[in-house]
Amino acid sequence: METLTTLHAEMPPAQRRPVVTDWSRANKRGDPVDCFLEGPCFDAEGRLHVTDIPHGRIFRLDAPGEWTSVAEYDGEPNGLALHPDGRRMFIADYKQGILALDLATGAVTPALPRRNSERFKGPNDLVFARNGDLYFTDQGQTGLHDPTGRVYRWRANGGLDLLIANGPSPNGLALSADEEVLFVGMTRDNSIWRVPLLLDGTTSKVGRFASFHGTSGPDGLALDGQGRLMVCHASLGCVFVLSPQGEVVARLKSCRGATVTNIALRDGKAFITESSTGAVLEADWPG
Numbered sequence: 001m002e003t004l005t006t007l008h009a010e011m012p013p014a015q016r017r018p019v020v021t022d023w024s025r026a027n028k029r030g031d032p033v034d035c036f037l038e039g040p041c042f043d044a045e046g047r048l049h050v051t052d053i054p055h056g057r058i059f060r061l062d063a064p065g066e067w068t069s070v071a072e073y074d075g076e077p078n079g080l081a082l083h084p085d086g087r088r089m090f091i092a093d094y095k096q097g098i099l100a101l102d103l104a105t106g107a108v109t110p111a112l113p114r115r116n117s118e119r120f121k122g123p124n125d126l127v128f129a130r131n132g133d134l135y136f137t138d139q140g141q142t143g144l145h146d147p148t149g150r151v152y153r154w155r156a157n158g159g160l161d162l163l164i165a166n167g168p169s170p171n172g173l174a175l176s177a178d179e180e181v182l183f184v185g186m187t188r189d190n191s192i193w194r195v196p197l198l199l200d201g202t203t204s205k206v207g208r209f210a211s212f213h214g215t216s217g218p219d220g221l222a223l224d225g226q227g228r229l230m231v232c233h234a235s236l237g238c239v240f241v242l243s244p245q246g247e248v249v250a251r252l253k254s255c256r257g258a259t260v261t262n263i264a265l266r267d268g269k270a271f272i273t274e275s276s277t278g279a280v281l282e283a284d285w286p287g
Contacts, residue, residue, distance in 0.1 A: 001250040005281035008271060009064040011035050011052075016278065023054040023076050023094070026141070035278040038220075039125075040264040040271050041080035041089060043103055048264070048271060049089065050280065051077040058091075058101060061280065071106045075099065079125030079172075079220075079262070084132050092123035092136050098154070112154055121149065125220060125262075127173045132156030135163075135182055137170035143188035144168045151184055151195070163195060163203050172221035172262065174229060183209065183229055185218035192218055192231060192246070210246040212236070220262030220273075224285065232260045232272065239263055239272060252283045 016034035024033040039051040048061045049070065058071045058080070079092040083100070090111060091099040097113035097120050114120070121140025128134055134154040142149035149167035154160050164170065169188035175181070182195040182203075194209040209229075212218060216235035223229055228249065229242040237258035241250035254260050257276035264271045270285040 003250065003252050003283050003285075005252055005255045005270075005272060005283040007255060008280045008282035009061050009067070010280070011037065011059075011278035012065070012067060015059075015067055015069075017055050021054040036275045037273040037278055037280065038078050038262050038275060039080040039091075040220075040262055040273055040280065041082055042264060042266050043082060043089070044086035046266065048280070049080055050273060051080060051091070053078055053094070058089075070103070071101055071108050073108045075108070076122075078123070079136075081126045081128050081134070084128060084130075090126060090128075090134065092126045094122040094124065094139075098123060098126070098134070098136060112160075115152075115160060124170070125172045127175055129175060129179050135173050135175070137167070137173060137184065139167075139170050139187075142167065142169050149186075151182070153201075161201060164193075164206065167193070169217070171217075171219050172232065174221035174223045176223065177227060183221055183223075185221050185231065187217040187219060187234065190214065190217035192221070192229070192242075210240075210242055210248075212240070216259075219260070222263045222265050222270075224265060230263050230265070230270065230285075232263050234259055234261050234275075236260075239270065252285070254281060256281065 018032040018034040036053045056075045060068045075096040076094040089101045098111045100111040120138045124137045124139040126136035138150040147168040149170040151164040171187045172185040174183045184193045190212045192209040214235040219234040220232040231240040237254040239252040256274045259276035272281040
């Protein structure tokens with residue numbers, strides 16, 4: 001089954017910044033990038049937020065054509081996750097580590113900027129468990145040439161567990177409904193890894209759940225209400241929908257560019273960032 005998305009919102013021209021940044025030098029061959037949207041996340045009031053990585057900005061979409069700047073700071077924000085307290089969003093920031101955004105004031109403060117006094121490679125995405133544990137990927141510039149990307153669990157009690165240390169570009173994350181399995185998009189492996197979460201807090205028998213093709217690979221992930229894994233592919237221009245056995249059962253196809261990077265589900269709809277055009281797409285998704 002294939003569903004064509006529609007345009008939900010597009011960053012207004014006045015808020016685009018077509019300049020060269022450190023991020024564009026490292027990731028876009030030094031070309032000016034006016035925006036690169038990621039991290040769609042709803043707050044407790046149902047308002048959609050997105051990040052703009054190269055320019056260190058977080059926006060709230062109060063209406064499809066109304067983009068409100070919530071925060072701007074010296075960073076490269078990627079993934080967002082609403083904290084269980086409903087008052088904060090946590091940010092996976094490539095430059096600054098794990099940060100906390102106060103939704104009422106727009107203040108951005110360090111939450112976990114370093115580990116054992118060392119900087120992270122470059123955090124990419126994150127997801128909260130129901131008990132407040134935070135899972136996040138530390139992607140950096142890793143890939144098949146350097147499979148040293150990491151996946152962490154930052155426990156609500158402050159403990160930090162290294163679950164994976166050999167990931168070729170770990171990116172998006174999703175927890176199964178029972179929270180016994182963590183799915184990780186390994187972008188440069190062009191695959192999804194399945195990470196069992198054992199009772200003692202460790203993992204074992206990590207396997208490749210699904211494989212793809214293309215010049216990039218899986219990016220943001222989400223799990224729908226029927227246990228299907230939604231996989232944004234950053235070069236194939238669609239969201240693949242996988243059954244619990246990893247079979248492709250549907251696709252949500254971009255109506256804009258091919259750089260489909262992340263997804264959030266709410267009220268029977270999927271909201272998807274298409275980063276190359278600075279757009280947020282939407283599609284009906286009953287899951």
